Amino acid sequence: MTLAKIVYASMTGNTEGISEILEDQFSNLDIEVERVEADDADEDFFDDADICVIATYTYDEGELPFDLEDFYDELPEQDLSGKVYGVVGSGDSELYPDFFCDAAVDFDKAFAETGATKGHEVVKIENDADDEDEVLLKEFVKALIDA
Ligand SMILES: Cc1cc2nc3c(=O)[nH]c(=O)nc-3n(C[C@H](O)[C@H](O)[C@H](O)COP(=O)(O)O)c2cc1C
Secondary structure (H helix, E strand, O other): OOEEEEEEOOOOOHHHHHHHHHHHHHHHOOOEEEEEEHHHOOOOHHHHOOEEEEEEEOEOOOEOOHHHHHHHHHHHHOOOOOOEEEEEEEEOOOOOHHHOOHHHHHHHHHHHOOOOEEOOOOEEEEOOOOHHHHHHHHHHHHHHHHO
16 A cells, blocks of 8 residues: 655644645545654654655745754655655745745755655645645645656
């Protein structure tokens, strides 16, 4: 059975909500799914996954969340060949137009070094997910499963 694993970081709840939507959508498509907060994800967390997902906000003008920094540093060292990955970001394009969802883009680049296959372009969400974003997230999940 296909296993999707999601690591998320969230300070004020927006990205946590996004990660819950992702979890629901994998489940709705009969994919087994495990979702953990960054602090609970060891560097080898994705070892047994078929689909690897990061959901992250961006902080401090383009910076990663503090609790994802170690995971980010270790990610390019992992061999994730044969797996599919995707990244979702939450950010604020009005307040931080030059750094919108930069942490998500950084993770996308780090995943590219692991040998995993990119299942979808980075999805960038304005703060918390609205109905339109839910549609995008549904497409994202479907693309990862189909890849
Ligand atoms: C101090 C601070 C810095 C931020 N810097 C950025 C940034 O550089 N780029 C961006 O897209 N969003 C930035 N944001 C916006 C957050 O990423 C956005 O509100 C996000 O939805 C927070 O996610 P969370 O609710 O999961 O913590 C910043 C927010 C704060 C409070």
